[in-house]
Structures are given as structure tokens and as C-alpha cells.
Amino acid sequence: MARTLTISPSILSADFTRLGDQLREAEDAGADWFHIDVMDGHFVPNLTMGPFIVEACRRATRLPLDVHLMIEAPEHLLRPFADAGADWLTVHQETCPHLHRTLETIRSLGMKAGASLNPGTPAATLSDVLPGCDLILVMTVDPGYSGGKYIPLLDKIRTLSAWRDQGRTGARIAVDGGVSPANAREIVQAGADVLIAASAIFKHPEGIRTGLQSLRASVDRIPA
Numbered sequence: 001m002a003r004t005l006t007i008s009p010s011i012l013s014a015d016f017t018r019l020g021d022q023l024r025e026a027e028d029a030g031a032d033w034f035h036i037d038v039m040d041g042h043f044v045p046n047l048t049m050g051p052f053i054v055e056a057c058r059r060a061t062r063l064p065l066d067v068h069l070m071i072e073a074p075e076h077l078l079r080p081f082a083d084a085g086a087d088w089l090t091v092h093q094e095t096c097p098h099l100h101r102t103l104e105t106i107r108s109l110g111m112k113a114g115a116s117l118n119p120g121t122p123a124a125t126l127s128d129v130l131p132g133c134d135l136i137l138v139m140t141v142d143p144g145y146s147g148g149k150y151i152p153l154l155d156k157i158r159t160l161s162a163w164r165d166q167g168r169t170g171a172r173i174a175v176d177g178g179v180s181p182a183n184a185r186e187i188v189q190a191g192a193d194v195l196i197a198a199s200a201i202f203k204h205p206e207g208i209r210t211g212l213q214s215l216r217a218s219v220d221r222i223p224a
Helices: 016-028 051-060 078-084 099-108 123-132 154-165 184-190 208-220
Strands: 006-009 034-039 065-070 088-092 112-117 135-139 172-176 194-197
Touching: 006 034, 006 172, 006 208, 016 051, 016 208, 034 051, 051 065, 051 078, 065 112, 078 088, 078 099, 088 099, 088 135, 099 112, 099 123, 112 123, 123 154, 135 154, 154 172, 154 184, 184 194, 184 208, 194 208
Parallel strands: 006 194, 034 065, 065 088, 088 112, 112 135, 135 172, 172 194
Antiparallel strands: none
């Protein structure tokens, strides 16, 4: 079954002195969601934004906010992100000893629930929680900073896509990490239907619109 491709620009590479303007520019250029990375300086080395940034983004755009918690003990912060306006909330398999419960709680707060896998974490670790996942996020860089080198984890994406074809999950399959027009085609052909891109959009030398349109065009050329 054909699936609609979603492009979710990651604000990690945005100019935060012009964040509202850049969100509106990306929305006008055809962005589908916005991706917001939350890092705690423990699970990953970087330290970034919290619920207040989600609130600011919510005021600046009507598009869905796709929030990715790269933090330890995320279960303690689910409600603040729901209250801030997150539409999708993704937690890491590696930080959730009670992942099934955490995914259920996210859904009970009115959000779509996602589970993310670091590059070294096998897809099989999600086998028992697939029904609770609305989104599965495959990290194709070691998370922590924007601009990391892309790791082609196509077999992992294919495994998840096969599970979806078999009816084991209805989750969207997202890929985040070094996504660009150079690799978007192979990622989508492997089965992903959500592309998360930071530098390729917000740091494109010809601007946000060209970055987003170049990424979408690289996938639109895939034959049916």
C-alpha cells in the first residue's frame, strides 16, 4: 500500500534568533511537521530545549510538532510536553525500562507515541511493543549533535517495513540523522515514510525553501 511521505524539518539546525520566521518559511515551502530534539546532557552529550521551546513553536505554526526525547527517565516529563503542545512524542527504547507503559501513557495524554532506536540497537528490541507504537524512529547517526555522518541502516528499515506489511504494526517509520537528497531515495525505498532533516533544510546554501524542495524532489523521482 502506498504511503504518504512526510518531511519533518528538525529545528536543531534552525537560527534561533529567527525561529518563528524560519518555521513559517518552512511551512510555506511545504513542510509537513516540525521535529524538536530534546537532549539532557546525560543520555546524549548535548543539552538542548525543553517544553518552553515546544510552546514557542506551537504559537508559531499550525503544523504537527514531532518531539523526540533523547533523555533519561522521560516518563517524568510526558505531561509537560503534552501541555506544551506536542502532537507526537517519541522516547528511546534505551532509556525506558517500562517502554510499554510509557507508550501507553503518551497515548493517554492525547499524543501519538513513538519509540526510537539508536544505530546500535536492533529492531527486534521493539518486537513486543509494536502495537503501542504510532511511530518508530530509526536513528542513522549517533544522536547528540546536528550534522553527524549518515549511517546507512537500510536493513533495519526494511525489517520494520516488513513487519508493517505483515500487519504487526501500523506505525510510521521515521529516519533521522544525516538525511539529505543524496540518501533520501534509498531510505524511502527501504520503507521509511517520515524523513527528518536538519542541516539539509535549515542550512541549505540557497535557503530553507530550496533545501526542502530539493529533499522532496529527490524522493519524488522514485518510480512507482
